[in-house]
């Protein structure tokens with residue numbers, strides 16, 4: 001897949017895409033599983049929710065979210081990687097209420113339905129600021145009134161003040177867009193597109209954050 005944003009760390013190469021879940025487990029010293037369980041539980045998913053997952057990856061998150069949904073719940077995963085599509089389809093095969101759409105989230109698009117929740121996990125940081133704004137607009141336009149946008153990503157922090165055992169992997173492993181993202185005011189960004197009533201959940205001393213932003217009813 002050709003990269004549109006050469007400095008992006010979320011436009012993954014086929015090797016990283018293929019081994020993404022395992023790599024996350026290794027990089028987090030085995031803590032990723034409990035972290036993602038907690039973050040998804042903090043989303044307060046209701047049985048009947050419909051969820052649009054931007055940059056859905058392997059389907060690991062979709063499968064976890066499915067545990068909270070009943071028969072009327074539904075998940076649409078969107079991603080541009082064929083390697084991710086294969087894993088998503090395989091991992092979610094036992095869930096009839098899950099679909100995959102191969103579509104870019106960084107450019108305007110219009111699906112036929114709107115959703116109760118849009119979820120984006122460790123994707124938003126990996127784009128230039130003007131493109132993040134496009135993604136936020138896409139989330140807003142695909143939410144029902146009263147729905148919420150759930151952004152799981154890096155929090156706001158000073159990289160230079162991190163303990164070395166967090167700072168070195170972050171500096172070596174993350175892309176320049178991530179260094180920019182952690183210095184931005186996410187609430188401000190979201191408010192600019194019409195979101196409000198923010199709720200934050202912090203993980204790993206605030207280096208990770210779930211931001212829940214509401215679309216007015």
Ligand SMILES: C[S@@+](CC[C@H](N)C(=O)[O-])C[C@H]1O[C@@H](n2cnc3c(N)ncnc32)[C@H](O)[C@@H]1O
Pocket residue numbers: 009010011012054055056057058060061078079080081084103104105106120121122123
């Ligand atoms: C860092 S991974 C995160 C995957 C997943 N959200 C998770 O938390 O496990 C980034 C994902 O975003 C996808 N992606 C990158 N650019 C995209 C774009 N423009 N539109 C849709 N998906 C994109 C990648 O293919 C990859 O699956």
